[in-house]
Each structure stands twice: as C-alpha cells, then as structure tokens.
Amino acid sequence: MRLYDTRTRRRVDLALGHTVRVYTCGITPYASAHLGHAFTYASVDALVRWLTARGHRVLSVRNVTDVDDDILGVARERGEDYLALGQAEVERFDRDLAALGLLAPTAVPRPTRAIPAIRAAVRGLLDTGSAYALPDGRVYFDTAASATWGALSGLDAEEMLRQFAAKGGDPDATGKRAAVDFLLWQPSAAGEPSWESPVPDCPPGRPGWHIECSAMVMEELGGVLDIHAGGSDLVFPHHEAEIQQAEHLTGQGPFARAWFHVGLVGLDGEKMSKSLGNLVFVRDLLERYEAGAVRRHLLEHHYRSPWEYDEVAMAQSAGAHKAWTDAAAHGGERPDLEERFAAAMEDDVDTPAAIAVLDEAAQAGAGATLRQLGGALGFAFPPSRG
Numbered sequence: 090m091r092l093y094d095t096r097t098r099r100r101v102d103l104a105l106g107h108t109v110r111v112y113t114c115g116i117t118p119y120a121s122a123h124l125g126h127a128f129t130y131a132s133v134d135a136l137v138r139w140l141t142a143r144g145h146r147v148l149s150v151r152n153v154t155d156v157d158d159d160i161l162g163v164a165r166e167r168g169e170d171y172l173a174l175g176q177a178e179v180e181r182f183d184r185d186l187a188a189l190g191l192l193a194p195t196a197v198p199r200p201t202r203a204i205p206a207i208r209a210a211v212r213g214l215l216d217t218g219s220a221y222a223l224p225d226g227r228v229y230f231d232t233a234a235s236a237t238w239g240a241l242s243g244l245d246a247e248e249m250l251r252q253f254a255a256k257g258g259d260p261d262a263t264g265k266r267a268a269v270d271f272l273l274w275q276p277s278a279a280g281e282p283s284w285e286s287p288v289p290d291c292p293p294g295r296p297g298w299h300i301e302c303s304a305m306v307m308e309e310l311g312g313v314l315d316i317h318a319g320g321s322d323l324v325f326p327h328h329e330a331e332i333q334q335a336e337h338l339t340g341q342g343p344f345a346r347a348w349f350h351v352g353l354v355g356l357d358g359e360k361m362s363k364s365l366g367n368l369v370f371v372r373d374l375l376e377r378y379e380a381g382a383v384r385r386h387l388l389e390h391h392y393r394s395p396w397e398y399d400e401v402a403m404a405q406s407a408g409a410h411k412a413w414t415d416a417a418a419h420g421g422e423r424p425d426l427e428e429r430f431a432a433a434m435e436d437d438v439d440t441p442a443a444i445a446v447l448d449e450a451a452q453a454g455a456g457a458t459l460r461q462l463g464g465a466l467g468f469a470f471p472p473s474r475g
C-alpha cells in the first residue's frame with residue numbers, strides 16, 4: 090500500500106510482511122480525551138483495520154505516558170496519587186474510544202512498568218557516547234553527535250530551539266553541551282516518584298519523556314517498526330528524539346519504515362489544546378450524536394489534513410450517517426464498489442474517498458455492500474431486515 094512518510098517527505102510503496110508492527114504515541118492521562126485525540130486514534134484505527142482486512146497480523150501498540158511533569162503537577166495540585174489520577178483518566182479515555190468503535194491496541198505499555206528497559210536504554214546511550222551525564226544525575230542526549238538530528242522535522246536550528254522551549258524542553262538549563270540536547274534522565278524533586286539512576290552513585294530519578302517511547306517500542310516490538318504514528322505536533326522534538334535514541338542504540342535504521350502523522354484539530358482558528366482551553370470533548374459529542382455519526386465525521390477528514398471543528402458540519406455528518414443506517418436496513422449489492430473502496434484505502438488511507446464510496450452504495454440502495462465495506466472501516470449497522 091502507499092503511505093506518505095514524513096521522514097522522506099514522499100509517498101512510499103510500503104511492502105509489508107505478514108506481521109505489521111505499528112506504534113502510536115498515546116495520551117498523558119490527566120485530562121479528558123478531546124476531539125484531537127479522537128481524530129489521531131480513529132485515523133490509526135482505520136489504518137489498522139485496513140491492514141487487518143488485507144490479511145496482516147497487526148501488532149498495534151499505544152502507550153500511556155503515566156509519569157511526566159504535567160501529570161505530576163496536576164496530581165500535586167489536586168492532592169491525588171499520580172497513578173490513581175492516571176488510571177481514572179485512562180478508563181474514561183478507553184470508554185470514549187471504544188464507544189467510537191476503535192479497536193483496543195495489542196499492548197498498552199506504561200513507563201512506570203518499563204523502568205528497567207528505560208534505564209538500560211539510557212545506559213546504552215551513555216556507553217555508545219551518544220549521551221552524557223552531569224554530576225547532579227541529569228543525563229542528556231548529545232544532539233551534536235548525530236548526523237541525522239533534524240532530518241525528520243527539517244527545521245532549522247532557530248525553529249528547533251523555539252519549539253523545544255515551547256514544548257517543555259529546558260534550553261537554559263546549566264551544564265548542557267547544546268541548548269536543544271534533551272533529557273534522558275533527571276533526578277526527582279522531593280515528593281516525586283523516583284527510581285534507581287542509570288548512572289552509578291547518582292541520586293534516584295525519573296526518565297525523560299522521549300526515551301520512554303523508544304524503550305517501550307523496543308521492548309514491545311523490537312528495534313525497527315513498520316509504521317510509527319502520532320499527532321503532527323509530536324514531530325519535533327518527540328519523534329526526532331525517538332529516532333536518535335533508537336538508531337543510536339540498535340545501530341539499525343530507519344527506526345520506522347513510515348512515519349504516519351495525523352493533522353491537528355482546531356476550534357475557532359486555534360489548535361485545540363488543554364493550555365488554550367478550547368476543547369471539544371468526545372464524551373459531550375457522544376451525548377448528542379450517535380457514535381457512528383461522530384466516527385463518520387472524524388473519518389470524513391483525511392488523516393494528514395488539519396481541520397477545524399464545526400457544529401454545522403458535524404450535524405451534516407450525522408444526517409449522512411442516518412442515511413447509511415436507513416440504507417443498511419435493506420439488502421442490495423454493488424460488487425463494483427469494492428474495488429474503488431480498496432483503491433481509496435490503499436492510497437494513503439484516503440478515508441474521505443472511502444466514505445464517498447459508502448455514500449454511493451447507500452444512494453444505490455446497496456445495503457449489503459454498505460454493511461460489508463462500512464464494517465471494514467469500523468461502522469456497525471443493525472442487522473438487515475432483508
């Protein structure tokens with residue numbers, strides 16, 4: 090199948106074996122799932138369902154980041170245990186995604202359960218000279234030691250530094266060789282969870298965010314992935330860092346044969362984000378619309394396109410989904426549509442084109458074809474009345 094690969098900036102003809110390894114960066118569970126999350130994971134779900142329909146065994150891993158600055162901060166504010174806070178949010182998130190018809194991942198690793206793998210990865214990077222430790226126990230990746238740093242994002246040094254600072258990096262911290270060198274390990278502050286340091290004779294600490302994903306990918310799926318997915322806001326520095334860590338550890342590359350980046354969802358001209366507070370929650374939409382209508386609305390957008398949530402467009406999707414449900418209540422076949430549906434999905438997971446084929450099936454009264462092809466895209470309809 091053809092997939093656009095962010096790293097090479099072109100569509101690649103991806104030859105796939107029986108087993109396909111897919112890793113998706115998951116949530117940090119301290120706030121409810123919003124439409125941006127749902128779009129990312131529904132897009133990956135469409136990809137995974139299509140690969141499965143093609144006969145592949147898909148190993149689909151999506152992590153939960155259960156320890157980082159944000160979740161520790163919120164837990165401290167609320168006086169809650171960070172793991173209990175995270176677990177409650179994960180359960181709400183899973184309920185929302187399951188309601189939208191998303192398949193559960195094959196595995197859901199969490200950093201707090203993968204500390205030995207993360208510690209070994211940090212030690213490995215120190216051993217290869219790709220990282221350096223400071224006397225206080227901080228360990229940084231040495232970005233100057235890499236010839237491919239920046240190849241994924243294509244950003245110049247100034248823009249890298251801007252994004253690094255804006256997305257939680259520590260450009261001004263003392264002792265670093267370069268401002269964009271990113272943390273692999275840090276000593277924990279008082280009251281924070283901590284684990285034995287990968288550096289001998291250093292105080293206990295906790296991992297940096299980026300190394301968690303590289304280590305969990307390698308633990309769950311090995312050193313080379315077929316497809317790495319995530320929101321397009323993760324390209325830099327998170328995915329740029331993941332590539333460096335993994336390729337310096339394994340000596341193999343590319344770390345991912347294709348990078349599948351999902352566009353961001355906006356509201357009123359801004360990216361939907363917790364910090365701006367302009368969020369549309371999946372749970373709220375599910376109270377007002379059928380799950381299939383919300384799913385349809387998400388997949389009407391191509392995964393790589395950024396888009397804005399719009400109430401009128403959502404209502405139109407709900408109307409179109411109702412037409413599907415009506416058509417699916419009857420029989421009728423249009424076998425010629427199967428090939429066009431497959432061609433759309435093979436062409437960089439073109440779900441808007443696939444949905445247009447389903448619309449054509451509905452308009453033609455081909456309820457059996459609609460049920461069959463809609464099922465491949467994760468839409469479920471009540472049994473036919475014949």
Ligand SMILES: [Zn+2]
Binds near residue numbers: 327
């Ligand atoms: Zn990640």
